Amino acid sequence: MKNVVIIGGGHGGIDLAKKLDSVAIVTMIDGKSCFVHTPAAIRALAEPALLDQLIMPYDNLLARGKVVQGWVANIKEDGVELTDGRELPADIIVVATGSTYAKPFKHSDAGLDDYRAAQKEVAASLNAANTVVIVGAGPVGTELAGEIACKYPSKAIHLVTNEDHLFPTYTPNLAKKLEADLLKLGVQLHTGKAVEDLQSLSEPYAGKVTLEGGQQIEADLVFPVVGSRPQSELLAKVDGVKLATDGRVEHDGWMRPSQLRPNLFAVGDVLASGDAMTIVALARQVPWLEKTIKVVLAGKSVTSLKPYTPWPVAPILVPLGSNFGATALPFGKQGMAVGHFFTSKIKGKELFIPKYRKQLRLK
Numbered sequence: 001m002k003n004v005v006i007i008g009g010g011h012g013g014i015d016l017a018k019k020l021d022s023v024a025i026v027t028m029i030d031g032k033s034c035f036v037h038t039p040a041a042i043r044a045l046a047e048p049a050l051l052d053q054l055i056m057p058y059d060n061l062l063a064r065g066k067v068v069q070g071w072v073a074n075i076k077e078d079g080v081e082l083t084d085g086r087e088l089p090a091d092i093i094v095v096a097t098g099s100t101y102a103k104p105f106k107h108s109d110a111g112l113d114d115y116r117a118a119q120k121e122v123a124a125s126l127n128a129a130n131t132v133v134i135v136g137a138g139p140v141g142t143e144l145a146g147e148i149a150c151k152y153p154s155k156a157i158h159l160v161t162n163e164d165h166l167f168p169t170y171t172p173n174l175a176k177k178l179e180a181d182l183l184k185l186g187v188q189l190h191t192g193k194a195v196e197d198l199q200s201l202s203e204p205y206a207g208k209v210t211l212e213g214g215q216q217i218e219a220d221l222v223f224p225v226v227g228s229r230p231q232s233e234l235l236a237k238v239d240g241v242k243l244a245t246d247g248r249v250e251h252d253g254w255m256r257p258s259q260l261r262p263n264l265f266a267v268g269d270v271l272a273s274g275d276a277m278t279i280v281a282l283a284r285q286v287p288w289l290e291k292t293i294k295v296v297l298a299g300k301s302v303t304s305l306k307p308y309t310p311w312p313v314a315p316i317l318v319p320l321g322s323n324f325g326a327t328a329l330p331f332g333k334q335g336m337a338v339g340h341f342f343t344s345k346i347k348g349k350e351l352f353i354p355k356y357r358k359q360l361r362l363k
C-alpha cells in the first residue's frame with residue numbers, strides 16, 4: 001500500500017484521512033493534539049461549557065492510519081520534514097493547512113492552552129460588557145450577534161458592515177429574513193458603514209468605534225470579524241507554487257499546486273478553489289479529492305477525471321442562537337432562502353457537534 005501524508009487536521013484533513021484510511025497507509029499530521037470544531041466556538045463565548053465539546057482528541061479518528069503531532073517545516077519530493085527534525089515518507093502529500101482567524105475564534109500555532117485561555121478571557125469580558133460592537137457581518141459576525149443577543153438580551157449589540165445588505169451575493173430574501181430576526185432580537189444593524197478607526201484586526205478590545213458618516217460608539221468590547229487568512233506559507237516554499245492575490249494557492253484542475261509535483265495536492269481554505277473558505281466547500285472538495293487520489297493509487301492518470309469546479313451557489317446556514325436564523329439552499333442563481341425551522345433543526349440546535357464527535361469516535 002502507498003503512503004498518503006495529510007498535513008493539517010482541520011475539517012478537510014480529518015474528513016479526507018478517514019475516507020482514505022482503508023485504501024492507503026494514512027498519516028495525518030497536525031501541530032495540535034485535538035480537532036477543533038470552529039463553528040461552535042461562536043456560541044462557546046456565550047456558553048463556555050461548550051468548549052469541552054468542540055475540542056475533540058484525534059486518538060480514535062483512524063482505524064488503521066495514524067495521527068502524528070508535530071508542525072511540518074518542509075515538503076520534500078518523497079515526504080515531509082517536521083520542525084523537530086523527524087521525517088515521514090510519502091507517495092502522496094495533501095496540504096490542508098487551512099487558515100487563521102482573529103482571536104478567540106480559532107486556535108493558532110500557540111496551541112490549545114492558549115486557545116482555551118483566549119476563549120475564557122473573552123467570554124468573561126463579554127459577560128461583563130454592556131455595549132458590544134461587531135465589525136464585519138459575514139457568517140461569523142452575524143451568528144455572533146445572534147448568539148450574544150439570545151444569551152444577553154439586555155446588552156446593546158451593534159453589527160456593522162460596509163455592505164448595503166447582509167450576504168449580498170445571495171437572494172435578497174436571505175438578508176430580509178436575517179435582518180428581521182436581528183431586529184426582533186434587539187441587534188442594531190449598521191449597513192453601508194465602514195469603520196474608520198478599527199484598532200485591531202487580530203483580537204477583541206475595548207474602545208471607541210467611528211462609523212463612516214461620523215457616528216461614534218463607545219464599546220466595552222469590539223470584535224473584529226473580517227474573515228479568514230489562509231496559511232499558505234508552507235506550500236509557498238515548494239518550487240512551482242504560486243499564490244493568488246488573496247494568499248491562497250493556485251492549482252490545476254486536479255487540486256495540484258505545482259506542475260513540478262504531480263504527487264502534491266491541496267484542499268480547503270488554503271486552496272484558491274473558487275469556493276469560499278467554508279466547511280460547505282469542503283463537503284464538495286473532499287469527496288472529489290478522495291476520488292482523484294484513488295485514481296492515482298490505482299496507477300492511473302488524474303486527467304481521466306473531470307477537473308474540479310467550485311459550488312455554483314454554495315448553501316449557507318446562518319443560525320442566530322438555537323431557534324432563529326435563515327438558510328440559503330443551493331437552488332437557482334442566488335439560492336433559495338428558508339427560515340427558522342430548517343436552520344434551527346439542521347444547524348442551530350446542535351451546531352453539528354454530534355456529527356463531528358461521531359466522526360472522531362467520541363461520546
Ligand SMILES: Cc1cc2nc3c(=O)[nH]c(=O)nc-3n(C[C@H](O)[C@H](O)[C@H](O)COP(=O)(O)OP(=O)(O)OC[C@H]3O[C@@H](n4cnc5c(N)ncnc54)[C@H](O)[C@@H]3O)c2cc1C
Nearest residue numbers: 008010011012039071072097098099268269277278279280
Ligand atoms: C468562528 C468560525 C466559524 C465558522 N463556521 C462555519 C460554519 O458554520 N460553516 C462553514 O461551512 N464554515 C465555517 N467556518 C469556516 C471553516 O471553519 C473553515 O472553512 C474550515 O475549518 C477549513 O478547514 P481546513 O481543513 O481547510 O483548515 P483548518 O480547519 O484551518 O485546519 C488546518 C489545520 O492545519 C494545521 N496546520 C497548519 N499548518 C500546519 C503545519 N505546518 N504542520 C502541521 N499542521 C498544520 C492547523 O493546526 C489546523 O488544525 C467557520 C470559521 C470560523 C473561524
